[in-house]
Amino acid sequence: xxxxxLTSQSKQYINVVTSVDPYWLADMGACFFSVREQxxxxxxxxxxxxxxxxxxxxxxxxxxxxxxAKAAQAQELALRNVANTPRxxxxxxxxxxxxxxxxxxxxxx
Numbered sequence: 001x002x003x004x005x006l007t008s009q010s011k012q013y014i015n016v017v018t019s020v021d022p023y024w025l026a027d028m029g030a031c032f033f034s035v036r037e038q039x040x041x042x043x044x045x046x047x048x049x050x051x052x053x054x055x056x057x058x059x060x061x062x063x064x065x066x067x068x069a070k071a072a073q074a075q076e077l078a079l080r081n082v083a084n085t086p087r088x089x090x091x092x093x094x095x096x097x098x099x100x101x102x103x104x105x106x107x108x109x
Contacts (some may be wrong), residue, residue, distance in 0.1 A: 025033040040048075 022033070022035050026035045
């Protein structure tokens with residue numbers, strides 16, 4: 001239902017009045033609107049609040065787990081990249097030998 005009224009003043013204005021279903025607002029803009037039911041007992045209200053809190057805690061735990069998994073994956077990738085990076089020996093540092101043992105000197109001929 002919509003009503004339109006034309007107002008004549010020094011300038012003309014149009015006023016529009018529309019009926020809006022509150023459940024539609026709660027569905028489409030849940031972060032801005034909520035439907036407050038009438039005739040609920042305190043017990044029902046606390047039960048709904050408890051359920052909402054449990055759901056919010058569960059969603060927050062899932063988000064924390066996702067963030068921890070992403071951080072662990074990023075750390076693993078960084079460690080893998082560091083392990084594959086070639087080492088450059090600076091002045092005064094011993095260079096790594098390719099063989100596993102120190103070469104032995106030959107005695108005699």
